[in-house]
Amino acid sequence: MTFEYAPAPESRASVSIKPKYGHYIGGKFVTGEKHFPTINPATEEVLSSIALGSKKDVDAAVKAAKKALDVHWSKLSGRERGKYLFRIARILQERAREFAVLESLDNGKPIRESRDVDVPLAAAHFFYHAGWADKLEFAGVGTKAKAHGVVGQIIPWNFPLLMLAWKIAPALATGNTVVLKPAETTSLTALLFAEVCEQAGLPAGVVNIVTGDGSTGALIVNHPGINKIAFTGSTEVGKIIAQSVAGTSKSVTLELGGKAANIVFEDAAIDESVEGIVNGIFFNQGHVCCAGSRLVIQESISDEFIKKLQKRMEKIRVGDPLDKNTDLGAINSRAQLEKIKELSLAGDAEGAERWSPECVLPNKGFWFAPTIFTGVTQSHRIAREEIFGPVLSVLTFRTPQEGIDKANNTPFGLSAGIWSEKGSKILWASQKLKAGVIWANTFNKFDPTSPFGGYKESGWGREGGRHGLTAYLKGVSHE
């Protein structure tokens, strides 16, 4: 006997979306010139029209940020700066429902995740960094450390509001002013955040939001008035940014791609590990730079484990992002869906074996069933390239050292997972893995106090914790 879930949709009533948006520059909503549509990826419904930031807009935003820095923000004490950040944290909490619904509408992620992860963590980031603003001299940065000035920030579409918080909170806490560009497909929560800045009474120009695509991002990166760049996105674009600023005095932090291994040893607690693997790759449709996209499993338990994993995957509920019972929402864009399909076809062509549970996908919108590939070898594209979707590649190993070698056989180094009930083995593996974040017997956990960032081609620098804070200061005593 099977029990069916009744639909349990979250109401859209808390959200009001304007038909057209401009930029938020110098404390004002200004009209843009050209516009492009932003859609709900679950239905392809046009939600609004977003301004495409031009050189004129970026110039105006940088000018406003510089003016705010010189006239107001740099003269404010850390204590007063901090109060603004506390206000922002509180307002995000007060308007949490509205942000969660809007995020799910614009991004396609399940309301359960936007409600329980994205928005509360965004508020937590502001609350955490608010407390740093008047304590920078105790952050181990020395007395000469000071703000860079105007910071250009470019964020991705997978965690729109949360990535905004990761960027803006430390920048403001350390006394910088900001020009931020949200991702092309997910601008709405950043524009709603501008309203939060208004409600918090944040001085005009301290935060400027310029919407647009990659061309707008390039204008920010190459603008001579920008002192520091913080970027989260693909490794490909990260390298272009690193090259663009090579001859300049601009400081850069990059949070880039990943191809994380989730290693399951034969002494792991199997049921917990299955949950961890599912969370690792299917959280946020796999649109996660640190997603556990490679399951590296000890051969002795592989068959049993895959069976349990498949059984668990059959329970994953794919569908309406606003339904509170949904596990896997919509793929964020048609372009991303095409990329996932293309890489999955490469998996078929190169000889890996594809499996997905039977599931009915909606007719409209962008959808991809949860998928695993078994029989994957290290040379397969699906073992090497970031798919950024709900697709898991399974590789096996015999000895622990072979597992580590396979896990580390990637140019990326953002995160890794370890599943074992043996403490010494966990610590051994965590030492050997070349990754900036190691989750042992857990996965995809985030916290403002916990530094996040990658080894190798996964980026430069950390975000979160004291380590992330120092990236927004220059003249740090240990440099």
Next chain:
Amino acid sequence: MSKRIDVKKTYKLFIGGAFPRTESGRTYEVKNSKGVFIANPCMASRKDLKDAVVAARAAQGSWSQATAYNRGQILYRIAEMLEGRREQFISEISELTGVTVKKASDEVEASIDLLVWYAGWTDKISALDGATNPVAGPYYNFTIPEALGVVGFIAPKKSALLGFIAGIAPIIASGNTVIALASESAPLPAMSLAEVIATSDVPAGVVNILTGKTAELAPWFASHMDIDGLDITGLDSKFVAEVKVAGAQNLKRIHSFKDVATPGRILAFMESKTVWHPIGV
């Protein structure tokens, strides 16, 4: 009675604990400040650099897993060996660069003391930069700095011993291995230092030293995909942009430094690793 003829030293490279000649067969002439011929050191090639990277990569795993105490003792051992050869280095530096014996002596002593200073950092850098993070949930969470991997070092033109040690000591202190390109105009103190390192219990491949043309080799350092970091303290500013563009191919960590003694030189070539584990019964 005729004057005794000196036995002159042939300067070679230092790769993987051995002293090979450059595979290219090339040398260049080094003269002292008065224009008198001193030696024909090797003009290392791209292939020599590749060989050095292979040696450095092979040595990196076990060096980074040596205990911090052990690495500290080995760095201290380099200082001991250098102390024993003080007179040799003083005369080599004063002969090569034309500085007074007093100045050369100051540099050698500062170099020895700097090695001792970095030796003491190996088991303290984690206390300086590590953290336990009070995450909002039932997890134990800590952050520790770890060695980056294989690091290149373009040594400064002047301060051929002190500036050289200020580069290699912090790089290897944390568990990295290094390929250092000695000062082009004054490479000999670095190559004599190789003899000191070779007798200091430093495992083969942990320190590799090349001599040659900076303008030729620096771009190969920058574009090598198995070099993780690069200290460009000795690089002319006119080459910096080109080297950083090339280094972006594998997002190399590229830094340069003003101070010789700062933990920042160690931390610049380390990566922060954060580990989470649930707490529960």
